[in-house]
Amino acid sequence: MEEIRRVAAAYYEHLPAKDKKSLRGTFKAMDKNRDGKISLLEYLDYFKKKNGTDFTHQSICRALDMNVNGSLDFEEAIVLFYIMESGRTIICMSCKTFMAGVYFSCSQCFFNVASRRSFDICCDCYGGKKFTHHSDAIFCDNFSLLSQSRSLALEASAEKRSRVVEGCNWMLGVANLAVSAGCIIM
Template sequence: MEEIRRAAEAYYENLSDVKKRDARFSFNEILDKNGDGKINLDEYVEYLKKDNNTVLPSLFTALDKDGNGSLDFKETIVLYYIMQSGRALFCKCCDTFLADVYFSCFQCFCLDESHSTYDLCCDCYGGKRFTHHDDAIFWDNYTLLSQSRSLALEAPEQKRRELLEKIATIVQVTGLVVGCATIASSSGCSIL
């Protein structure tokens, strides 16, 4: 979790001053309903449920770095980063938040048309505490990223261009979402 926390802090530090002010406003006005400067578990659950997001207590626990049962602004920035970056992954077996190295089914990651992945924590994968299709090949997330890049680079030039265009579209849409996410809540968007 510490690596994700560091990435989130770096991401936040590179936001414009306007986006940082919007983030603080969203924290104070949208999430911190009782105005105590912290987000408790009830406020966290209420916020995630309003947009039909999955609510798992293991993420709240992982975010609560100091273990005081609430999230301060800095801890909430990590939640925002996780949601925006797509890092909100949970073990399909035990529902643990996947903060570090985890294993993914290669076929589900690369070939599943539904964009669904089958991800497992090291304990569930190593302990064979899961059931999945018989021919499943699992790779850790770092190997999967490296191998995916290698496969993309080995593709014929036209296919590689198509892939890069898709990635550019995803990056552009993500930029729009992140930009929208920092607009005041009156427009229907929020940072957190």
């Protein structure tokens, strides 16, 4: 989790002032009793109202609570905002806990364009064989999948790579507009 905290802090430092102000506004909206902290109840209420079901796992809030005081201060919430923006909300399909670090994905599910989600599991569940999935599944860690994805993209024709890059740039543009407008993407 410490690596994600460092990435989130660096990400926040490079945000324009208007985006930082927007995140402060989102923090205040979550902090219903205005005590400068987001309790677990405030956290869950906020995401239930926003239909942010990916964020209603209590393990996410607990993982974010660095000082283990049962609530999130703004610095801890910066990590939450980064996770929301980056799409880094990954829950183990077996034990249902938030995965902050390295995890394993079924490569067939990951690269299957017809599949809506990949099958992701934490290192403990993978190493301990505490999961059930199709019998011919080939699992790779998230770094390996990223490397494989890049290799596949580089092998594609220039036209196909260009379309993928355009699509990625469009998605990043939408995410930046949402942040600028004070919205948080879920």
